[in-house]
Amino acid sequence: MTAAQLIVLRHGRTAWNATGRFQGQADIGLDDRGRAQAEQAAEVLAELAPTAIYSSDLSRARQTAVPLAARCGLPVHTDERLREIHVGSWEGLTIDDLLVQLDDDVKRAYLAGEDVRRSPTSRTRNGSTGSASSWLCFGPSLPPLSPSQDSGGRARATLRR
Numbered sequence: 001m002t003a004a005q006l007i008v009l010r011h012g013r014t015a016w017n018a019t020g021r022f023q024g025q026a027d028i029g030l031d032d033r034g035r036a037q038a039e040q041a042a043e044v045l046a047e048l049a050p051t052a053i054y055s056s057d058l059s060r061a062r063q064t065a066v067p068l069a070a071r072c073g074l075p076v077h078t079d080e081r082l083r084e085i086h087v088g089s090w091e092g093l094t095i096d097d098l099l100v101q102l103d104d105d106v107k108r109a110y111l112a113g114e115d116v117r118r119s120p121t122s123r124t125r126n127g128s129t130g131s132a133s134s135w136l137c138f139g140p141s142l143p144p145l146s147p148s149q150d151s152g153g154r155a156r157a158t159l160r161r
Contacts, residue, residue, distance in 0.1 A: 007045060009068075011060040012037035020094045024087030024118070029059040042067035050074065056082040088119035 012034030016023050030038065045068050055065040057078040065076045090098060099107060109116045 005048070007048060007050065009041055009045065009064065011056075011058075011064040012041075014060050016092070020096075022087045022090040022093050022098070022118070023060075023084060024091045025058065025083050026091045027058050027060075030063045034060065035063065038064040038067045042071050046071040053077065054079060054082065056080065056084070058083055085118065090118045 012030045014023065014028045014034055015031045016026070016028045018031060018033070041064070050068070050072055051074075053065050053069045053072070053074050054077045055061045057080045061082065062076060062078060068074075069076045093101075102110065106116055
């Protein structure tokens with residue numbers, strides 16, 4: 001059996017990304033720029049000849065995957081375990097809105113990049129269940145994965161703001 005190559009593509013820009021709002025699992029679609037980014041990424045990634053395309057069930061992820069799927073003649077398989085982390089009451093807030101609300105210890109930890117609970121009703125990155133890591137471990141039947149050396153960088157370069 002040969003190793004598969006896993007290519008991970010972040011969704012294109014949304015209006016909430018443009019205004020610096022936490023999206024979490026809010027179902028926010030792509031804006032015009034995000035749709036253009038999805039088309040650009042599809043052009044580059046289609047050259048890698050993917051054999052399957054998986055996406056979160058959120059519209060911004062599906063809208064990013066569809067142009068690639070169309071170019072490759074493949075369906076988009078959706079799975080809610082590929083959603084972004086649940087941020088609870090942080091959804092829709094900007095970082096400025098949030099920093100006013102956080103106590104000093106949580107604010108310091110968050111700004112230092114530590115894994116903090118996003119709100120009293122959310123999860124931490126490490127505490128998420130039903131996440132992408134569980135999808136990789138227990139999700140679709142995938143052959144063994146080998147890291148891609150250029151696809152991520154090419155996609156990031158294509159989607160650079």
